[in-house]
Amino acid sequence: MNGAIVLRLAYREFRESLRARGLVLLALVVGGAGSALASFGHNLAQVGAVQGFGPTAASLVNLIMLSVPLVGLVTGAQAVAGERERRSLAYILSQPVSRTEFLLGKFGGMMGALVVALALAFGWLGLVLHRAGEPLPGGVFLAFVALTAGLGAAVFAVGLAISVAVTHPGAALGAAVLAWAALVFLTDLALLAGAVVLHLGPPALLAATFLNPVQAYKVAAVALLQPALDVLGPVGMYAADTLGPRLLPLLVADLLLWTAAPLVVAVWLFRRRDVPV
Secondary structure: OOHHHHHHHHHHHHHHHHHOOHHHHHHHHHHHHHHHHHHHOOOOOOOOOOOOHHHHHHHHHHHHHHHHHHHHHHHHHHHHHHHHHOOOHHHHHHOOOOHHHHHHHHHHHHHHHHHHHHHHHHHHHHHHHHHOOOOOOHHHHHHHHHHHHHHHHHHHHHHHHHHHHOOOHHHHHHHHHHHHHHHHHHHHHHHHHHHHHOOOOHHHHHHHHOOOHHHHHHHHHHHHHOOOHHHHOHHHHHHHHHHHHHHHHHHHHHHHHHHHHHHHHHHHHHHOOOOOO
8 A cells, every 4th residue: 555645645535525615614613612602601691701611512512423423424425426426436546546545545635624624613612712711621622622533533434434335426425314313313212212111221321332433422522521420320320330440441442443444344345346437
């Protein structure tokens, strides 16, 4: 594998991702919502008051759980399917470019654009907090941004696998939206139904958390921002009692696995599939 080729392809994908405006819109939504939450979250009675980073980031978690997977899955699902629709895929692969290099370049470019979007969003939030005189815990701040990027990497990888598996762009987009609904909404409903009907206890519900990157991100973010996991109910208290300080590293490893496994599947499928001219 040629690293220089991967970098060139990543730069090409980086520019296309920014032109698509989805990640730019994500930066505006997260940055604007974060600034609004910092200004008005718990200080409606105090004009000009700003709450700290911890409460603001905790309030942002649910918005991030909705927006980052949607943008990541849709962008990833169009990465290869869009090249097929533009009839540029066969041309690119006719060059001295392997299919593995092509997919890794796509993934790297999308991740680069996501990092820029998150830097803009959280940079603006940090500026708002700094100008208000609120302390900014550098370690926790950077860890939260990195954790959000980890969620983005996982959903980009899943979207890329969808883009390879589903050849038509419209069908790939539909599959991405269904995957988003399954990860964000249907899993919660299934777990709730399972807990009621099958009497699933905290151990089973905690295990199910590791099977969903969005839920893994939620628990990891809460563990990072609020070490007392009782806000997550019996599952959080069970996780704290059972895993203790190992919980956050295990959840980060889970996000990494959710990134690596779909990428491997995407490469495997792509190397065995004919490319339409």
